[in-house]
Amino acid sequence: MRVYGVARAQSSALRSLEVASRNACRRNYSVSRWASPALLRSQNAAITERTDAWQARRLQSGTAAAVLDHAMQDPSSLSQSDIVNNLNPKEAARLDKLRNIGIAAHIDSGKTTATERVLYYTGRIKSIHEVRGKDSVGAKMDSMDLEREKGITIQSAATFCDWVKVDRETGTEEKYHINLIDTPGHIDFTIEVERALRVLDGAVMILCAVSGVQSQTQTVDRQMRRYNVPRISFINKMDRMGANPFRVCDMINKKLRIPAAMIQVPIGAEDEFKGVVDIVRMKAIYNQGEKGVDIFETDEIPADVKAVAEERRKMLIETLADVDDEIAEMFLDEQEPSIPQIKAAIRRATISLKFSPVMMGSALADKSVQPMLDGVCDYLPNPSEVENIALDKRRKEAPVKMVSYQELPFVGLAFKLEESNFGQLTYIRVYQGTIRKGQTVYNARTDKKVKIPRIVRMHSNEMEEVNEIHAGEICAVFGVECASGDTFTDGTLGYTMTSMFVPDAVISLSIKPKQTKDTPNFSKAMSRFQREDPTFRVHVDTESQETIISGMGELHLDIYVERMRREYNVDCIVGQPQVAYRETIQSRVPFDHILKKQTGGAGDYARVVGWMEPTGQIADNHFEQQITGGTISEKYLLACEKGFYASCDKGPLLGHRVLGASMVINDGATHMTDSSEMSFRNATQQAFRKAFLAAQPQVLEPLMKTTITAPNEFQGNIVGLLNKRNAVISDTEIGPEDFTLYADCSLNSMFGFSTQLRAATQGKGEFSMEFSHYSPAPMQLQKELIAKHEKYQAERNKK
Numbered sequence: 001m002r003v004y005g006v007a008r009a010q011s012s013a014l015r016s017l018e019v020a021s022r023n024a025c026r027r028n029y030s031v032s033r034w035a036s037p038a039l040l041r042s043q044n045a046a047i048t049e050r051t052d053a054w055q056a057r058r059l060q061s062g063t064a065a066a067v068l069d070h071a072m073q074d075p076s077s078l079s080q081s082d083i084v085n086n087l088n089p090k091e092a093a094r095l096d097k098l099r100n101i102g103i104a105a106h107i108d109s110g111k112t113t114a115t116e117r118v119l120y121y122t123g124r125i126k127s128i129h130e131v132r133g134k135d136s137v138g139a140k141m142d143s144m145d146l147e148r149e150k151g152i153t154i155q156s157a158a159t160f161c162d163w164v165k166v167d168r169e170t171g172t173e174e175k176y177h178i179n180l181i182d183t184p185g186h187i188d189f190t191i192e193v194e195r196a197l198r199v200l201d202g203a204v205m206i207l208c209a210v211s212g213v214q215s216q217t218q219t220v221d222r223q224m225r226r227y228n229v230p231r232i233s234f235i236n237k238m239d240r241m242g243a244n245p246f247r248v249c250d251m252i253n254k255k256l257r258i259p260a261a262m263i264q265v266p267i268g269a270e271d272e273f274k275g276v277v278d279i280v281r282m283k284a285i286y287n288q289g290e291k292g293v294d295i296f297e298t299d300e301i302p303a304d305v306k307a308v309a310e311e312r313r314k315m316l317i318e319t320l321a322d323v324d325d326e327i328a329e330m331f332l333d334e335q336e337p338s339i340p341q342i343k344a345a346i347r348r349a350t351i352s353l354k355f356s357p358v359m360m361g362s363a364l365a366d367k368s369v370q371p372m373l374d375g376v377c378d379y380l381p382n383p384s385e386v387e388n389i390a391l392d393k394r395r396k397e398a399p400v401k402m403v404s405y406q407e408l409p410f411v412g413l414a415f416k417l418e419e420s421n422f423g424q425l426t427y428i429r430v431y432q433g434t435i436r437k438g439q440t441v442y443n444a445r446t447d448k449k450v451k452i453p454r455i456v457r458m459h460s461n462e463m464e465e466v467n468e469i470h471a472g473e474i475c476a477v478f479g480v481e482c483a484s485g486d487t488f489t490d491g492t493l494g495y496t497m498t499s500m501f502v503p504d505a506v507i508s509l510s511i512k513p514k515q516t517k518d519t520p521n522f523s524k525a526m527s528r529f530q531r532e533d534p535t536f537r538v539h540v541d542t543e544s545q546e547t548i549i550s551g552m553g554e555l556h557l558d559i560y561v562e563r564m565r566r567e568y569n570v571d572c573i574v575g576q577p578q579v580a581y582r583e584t585i586q587s588r589v590p591f592d593h594i595l596k597k598q599t600g601g602a603g604d605y606a607r608v609v610g611w612m613e614p615t616g617q618i619a620d621n622h623f624e625q626q627i628t629g630g631t632i633s634e635k636y637l638l639a640c641e642k643g644f645y646a647s648c649d650k651g652p653l654l655g656h657r658v659l660g661a662s663m664v665i666n667d668g669a670t671h672m673t674d675s676s677e678m679s680f681r682n683a684t685q686q687a688f689r690k691a692f693l694a695a696q697p698q699v700l701e702p703l704m705k706t707t708i709t710a711p712n713e714f715q716g717n718i719v720g721l722l723n724k725r726n727a728v729i730s731d732t733e734i735g736p737e738d739f740t741l742y743a744d745c746s747l748n749s750m751f752g753f754s755t756q757l758r759a760a761t762q763g764k765g766e767f768s769m770e771f772s773h774y775s776p777a778p779m780q781l782q783k784e785l786i787a788k789h790e791k792y793q794a795e796r797n798k799k
């Protein structure tokens with residue numbers, strides 16, 4: 001933890017390399033957090049190879065080389081920021097003032113509204129437009145027509161701005177460069193949050209001051225944990241009736257189980273909300289001027305807020321003492337930490353994911369957004385303070401930590417693709433080195449070279465052309481053929497980065513263009529949407545020859561059907577939404593199957609012996625061969641494996657994917673002339689079918705974690721609706737006005753629920769669903785589904 005404090009102090013003071021080097025040596029044996037000697041060696045070699053004049057001078061001077069040598073002897077000695085600081089304090093100073101952040105939250109918490117203020121206060125936009133505002137312009141970050149019409153964010157949008165942080169006591173100013181991504185709240189577009197958090201260094205988690213932690217807040221919380229993203233919590237909508245930030249702070253602690261404490265308390269609430277008290281510095285902060293553009297700070301804390309502010313300050317120090325050693329020691333010695341000590345502790349604890357500082361305001365009422373931006377600069381990490389790991393393909397995929405330093409070989413991750421009027425736009429996070437216009441880079445997955453013709457910085461749907469982008473930054477490039485999640489390098493390193501988590505699709509429907517003349521455009525749109533969104537999948541059903549699209553929910557698929565109409569002029573006919581069922585087995589069944597055909601000429605012969613059994617988990621399938629004595633050759637076993645996985649793609653019960661099945665082949669026979677790869681593949685598929693049907697097969701259905709919120713008077717109606725659907729209600733929370741109900745529901749039973757919910761709550765109820773797990777479908781449903789599938793097959797066979 002000391003590393004951050006020292007590195008920051010060094011970089012802000014821009015001390016000489018010698019001082020930095022001495023500090024690094026002093027820390028050498030006390031800090032244990034850095035990389036492999038091989039990485040440092042390879043990077044040192046890469047640095048030496050480069051002809052960069054500055055670099056060569058530094059290496060010749062011996063200081064930087066000494067630091068790297070030192071690190072090689074004891075690789076645990078230096079952090080990423082130490083290395084950058086020691087190599088080039090100027091570069092460390094650039095990184096120190098850089099933040100890559102995301103704004104993520106439950107639906108309608110005010111992410112886009114808050115982002116609009118951030119852009120206005122930083123001078124990126126000249127006027128503020130509201131989401132669903134009366135001027136019909138819509139917020140800057142909701143640039144798609146559909147987003148503006150529906151008032152929801154569908155795609156995440158990237159932008160950047162410069163924030164000048166003013167220390168009002170000393171009058172000093174510090175300029176920070178912030179790359180910002182506004183993400184959607186609807187669970188159907190969760191991949192957008194997933195990929196933003198994959199590449200960001202920190203986040204602002206927005207919560208509603210009335211509703212607090214909601215279902216999507218919990219999803220976002222899981223995503224932040226998955227990618228180790230430190231966060232500030234910002235309680236928005238302090239102007240709403242029923243706003244209670246103290247309750248929300250408790251909810252963050254209890255429901256999200258992250259130690260959180262207020263670093264501000266409100267001055268008034270609801271329509272009396274006036275501003276906040278910064279309880280670290282004990283200053284009252286108010287917004288003034290048009291759209292709250294000016295900040296007024298004073299020592300005069302209103303009398304009715306003072307006691308709360310003091311009490312909450314004590315609570316803040318106590319919470320910090322639980323998560324930070326330095327404050328813990330002072331706490332035990334009954335010493336009062338100073339303001340810089342508290343701020344440093346908040347920063348350390350936030351970056352090390354042990355704490356979340358809680359701020360508050362009202363974006364819509366233009367109150368207290370600027371202090372939140374100060375918080376981003378003060379408490380969220382710069383790119384060199386975040387650990388980013390790549391796998392080195394040249395060293396058996398050994399993990400290596402990347403150094404956010406512009407002179408090192410380039411490594412970047414393509415995290416998002418988007419079709420624009422000028423061709424495919426690929427968003428890249430540069431983790432190491434520099435990407436330059438005209439440079440040739442390598443795609444680590446395909447090993448293909450590509451030239452970078454244009455680099456731009458994105459400002460929602462507008463772009464600004466640049467010649468190069470350095471480590472730690474986010475940019476977009478044109479004309480680069482790749483898939484979402486591909487790693488690019490300059491070719492000197494064999495690094496590849498792990499990609500993001502892509503959730504399984506739960507819903508599908510058949511789709512075709514109304515008019516055959518639209519087929520080319522239809523295909524174009526399908527391939528574009530698939531490339532852009534890994535949760536949107538398209539396949540052609542081999543039996544019905546229908547195009548099937550699958551995704552995260554009805555809204556997700558509806559939006560694509562609508563985009564097809566608007567952006568490609570293709571009207572489509574869509575089928576009923578279908579649940580993505582799965583199939584599994586429950587018992588072990590042996591098999592001994594012979595495929596034998598001799599009808600003149602070359603015959604077919606393959607014998608496979610073994611067993612099928614459940615893997616024990618409703619997850620991936622498993623194939624294993626335990627052949628002794630070479631009864632089946634390697635080549636044919638490979639064909640058996642292919643046959644097994646092909647069978648898993650289309651289960652024998654309904655033609656849906658198989659989960660949790662294992663096949664072992666431990667014996668068999670081969671014919672001198674009649675055996676072939678095809679005969680072993682077919683024999684395995686036949687054996688699979690027979691064994692599967694004998695092994696107590698079962699249809700699985702997706703269960704959805706469902707959260708419903710509505711005004712309290714409708715609770716009875718909603719419980720009734722859920723009972724009809726055999727939902728299992730797991731929890732209910734009753735708030736001052738609204739209640740929230742948590743339930744597990746089968747996806748199948750939830751079709752049409754939104755219409756019924758609207759009717760039952762006078763349009764005031766909301767619900768969200770997220771895939772939870774697969775569970776056996778009720779027996780009656782299984783029988784009906786199987787009978788329907790068999791009837792369909794029989795009709796097809798007749799044709």
Ligand SMILES: Nc1nc2c(ncn2[C@@H]2O[C@H](COP(=O)(O)OP(=O)(O)OP(=O)(O)O)[C@@H](O)[C@H]2O)c(=O)[nH]1
Nearest residue numbers: 107108109110111112113152153185237362363364
């Ligand atoms: N009262 C009040 N309303 C707010 C505040 N901030 C946003 N809103 C309103 O809340 C609604 C949703 O705001 P958005 O900014 O679209 O929320 P979002 O989180 O970006 O929405 P999604 O991206 O669709 O999840 C809009 O009608 C806003 O005007 C606030 O501070 N106070």
